[in-house]
Structures are given as structure tokens and as C-alpha cells.
Amino acid sequence: MIQTMEGTKVDGQFHEITQVSYDDKGKRQEKVTFGEISTLRNVSLTATDMEDIRVFMPWILSTDIAPEYKLTYAGQQHVDDLDTYVFHVEPLKEEKDRRYFQGRVWVDNRDFQIVKLCGKSVPEMIAKKKHQQVDVRPTFAGYRQLVDGMWFPTYARVDDTLHFNVNSVHLREIVKFKDYKRATPVTTAAKP
Numbered sequence: 001m002i003q004t005m006e007g008t009k010v011d012g013q014f015h016e017i018t019q020v021s022y023d024d025k026g027k028r029q030e031k032v033t034f035g036e037i038s039t040l041r042n043v044s045l046t047a048t049d050m051e052d053i054r055v056f057m058p059w060i061l062s063t064d065i066a067p068e069y070k071l072t073y074a075g076q077q078h079v080d081d082l083d084t085y086v087f088h089v090e091p092l093k094e095e096k097d098r099r100y101f102q103g104r105v106w107v108d109n110r111d112f113q114i115v116k117l118c119g120k121s122v123p124e125m126i127a128k129k130k131h132q133q134v135d136v137r138p139t140f141a142g143y144r145q146l147v148d149g150m151w152f153p154t155y156a157r158v159d160d161t162l163h164f165n166v167n168s169v170h171l172r173e174i175v176k177f178k179d180y181k182r183a184t185p186v187t188t189a190a191k192p
Contacts, residue, residue: 002158004041005170012041022183042169043162048135052099056121057142057175058153059101061089061114068092074104079116080143083109094123103139113151117142136162138171153177 004012017034038045061069074086084106091100103119118141125135138160144151158173 001174002040002045003172004043005172006041010172012039014038014040014045042164042167043171046135048099052121052137053173053175056099056101056119057140057156058177059117059142061105068100076109077106079106082106082115084115085109089119091122099123108151111151113144115144115151134164136164138162138173140173147180148182152180 002014003010013036015034015036016032019031019033021029021031023029068091070090070092072088074088077084077086087105087107088103089105090102094100099121100123101117101119102122103117105114106116107113108115118139120137120139122137124137138158140156140158140160142153142156145154147154154177156173156175156177158171161168161170
């Protein structure tokens with residue numbers, strides 16, 4: 001759910017529930033099970049915004065993308081009954097037409113898995129001319145929980161003000177990830 005705010009009142013909203021699964025080749029499949037017409041004010045959701053929700057809010061620092069980032073140890077912190085290591089994360093370089101995560105991650109000191117992250121996708125595009133497109137990103141906080149022995153994204157929240165050339169928009173977002181189910185392996189029967 002994404003909401004625009006006027007003071008403390010909601011003045012626009014976008015709400016969608018999507019069921020995500022993967023086919024036997026690992027391709028992501030989405031089925032919208034609930035959706036309402038957007039009434040958001042002074043902002044519009046782009047395909048890039050939706051991709052940020054899909055990719056960066058549940059962001060995973062995998063071994064194949066780790067070399068693209070600079071990780072700086074920032075100390076230890078106790079978070080939700082967990083002792084964690086904190087790292088600042090930023091892209092080493094930004095390539096054209098690619099988005100990256102920039103922020104902080106909290107890594108459990110026992111499982112060495114990300115349990116919390118706070119940041120945003122970059123780069124942002126700030127207009128230098130009057131009618132140039134502006135693309136700014138909200139900062140979000142994402143949390144994970146242990147599900148069947150693995151840490152999975154469960155919740156992400158935005159409460160940020162986006163500053164555009166002419167106006168600023170207070171934005172709230174809540175993204176919930178739930179009902180995880182273990183994929184069953186696809187087996188093929190041998191032909192006689």
C-alpha cells in the first residue's frame with residue numbers, strides 16, 4: 001500500500017495484493033489478486049517504482065552482485081533481540097540504466113544473514129532544467145524473519161518526503177511479504 005499524505009491525513013492511495021510464484025525454470029510469475037484504482041496525489045507510479053518494490057525492498061546481497069558494492073563495517077548493534085553487525089553499502093560505480101541499493105544492512109552475528117536493511121535505490125535523477133523528468137526515491141526500512149531456517153523479507157516501510165522541483169510529497173508505503181511456501185521440485189516421469 002502506498003499513500004500520499006496532506007499533513008497527517010491520507011489524501012491518496014494505491015493498494016495492490018500480488019501472489020508471486022516461480023515456474024519450473026525459475027522465472028518469476030505474478031498474479032494480482034486485489035487491486036484498486038490509484039488516487040495518489042502529486043506522484044505517479046512508474047515501472048521503475050514497481051521494480052524497486054520487487055527488487056530493492058526485499059534486496060539480497062548475493063555472491064554474484066557483491067563485487068559491485070563497497071561494504072564498510074560500521075559496528076555492532078542489538079536489533080529485535082539479535083546481536084548484529086552493521087555495514088554501510090554503496091555501489092562501487094553506477095552504470096547507465098542500472099539501479100543499485102545504497103544504505104545500511106544489519107547482519108545476524110550467528111547466521112550471518114541480513115535481518116534488517118535501511119536505504120533506497122540509486123541513482124536518483126534530479127532535474128536541472130524546468131521540464132526535465134525528476135526521479136527521486138524514498139528511503140525504506142526492511143525487516144526479515146526466520147522462516148523454515150532461512151531469513152526471508154517480511155515487512156518494509158517508507159515514511160519519507162520526496163522533494164521535487166516545484167513541490168514536496170509526503171509518502172507512506174507498507175509492503176508485506178507473507179505466506180512463504182517451499183517450492184516443490186518438478187519431476188518428470190521416465191518414458192517406457
